Amino acid sequence: MNRKHRHIKKLNDLDVIQLYQETKDRQCVGVLFERYAHLIFGVCLKYLKNKEDGEDALHSIFEKLFDLLLKNNISRFDSWVYSVSKNHCLMILRKKSKVQFQDLNEEIFIDKGITEEDGFKDEKKIKRLEFFMGKIKEEQGYCIQLFYMQSKSYKEISVITGYEIKQVKSHIQNGKRMLQTLFKKEE
Numbered sequence: 001m002n003r004k005h006r007h008i009k010k011l012n013d014l015d016v017i018q019l020y021q022e023t024k025d026r027q028c029v030g031v032l033f034e035r036y037a038h039l040i041f042g043v044c045l046k047y048l049k050n051k052e053d054g055e056d057a058l059h060s061i062f063e064k065l066f067d068l069l070l071k072n073n074i075s076r077f078d079s080w081v082y083s084v085s086k087n088h089c090l091m092i093l094r095k096k097s098k099v100q101f102q103d104l105n106e107e108i109f110i111d112k113g114i115t116e117e118d119g120f121k122d123e124k125k126i127k128r129l130e131f132f133m134g135k136i137k138e139e140q141g142y143c144i145q146l147f148y149m150q151s152k153s154y155k156e157i158s159v160i161t162g163y164e165i166k167q168v169k170s171h172i173q174n175g176k177r178m179l180q181t182l183f184k185k186e187e
Contacts, residue, residue, distance in 0.1 A: 005031070013077040020069055029065050032077065037062075039078070040085045047089035061088050071162045083160055090145060094133065132182040139163070140175030147172050 008016060008031045020028035033040075040061055044054035061084060074080045133141050139161070146152040146160060147168075157168045 014074070017069055017074055017077060024070070026066065029062075029069060032069075032081075033062050033065065036078065036081050040081060043082060043085040044089055047086065047093065053092070057085075057089055057092060061085055064088070068162065072159050074159075080159070083156075087142070087146065087160055091138075091142060094141065094145070128183070128186070129179075132179050135182060136175050136178045137171075140171045140178065143168050143171040144175045144179075 004025075005027055008019065008025075008027055011019065011031075013032065013035070016028050016031055019025065037058065041054055041058045044057040044061075045051065048054050048057060061081075064084070065081075068084060072080070133144075136144075142161065143157055143163070146157045147154075152160070154165050154168050157163070158165045161168070163171065
């Protein structure tokens, strides 16, 4: 371990992030990764339920950190990297069409007359929603998941995704409109 690496390891998380943002020294990200790899891997295992998939996701998240740390203002790295990891895993699951969207807010379905009380008990409707979520643009589906399933604010979604707040709102609105259109076409 070189002298610079030892120096970086002594800094707190926010100072390491600031140093990385100023210098783009990849060792900074490596230090953060060393500190939190166990947390990230734990999140990946929790959601993906498979060691190999968890390891793959861990490495993908590590690679994403180089860009994400430059784009985001982070006040608590531990909770931020937890959210990034969780959302990465949810995207993997979404692509595999294994995520059940039971917690999705009923607002998307107002025009269809489906409510949480009666609609989400019907497995067929949930399957249709899963299918339709795969038909809309990925960024729309991701923002909808964060907003409705995880109750994230526009600002939080902006931090997680790197989209501007206006883009987040647009993705959610357009995604809702597309889902409603898809449901109406099926009638």
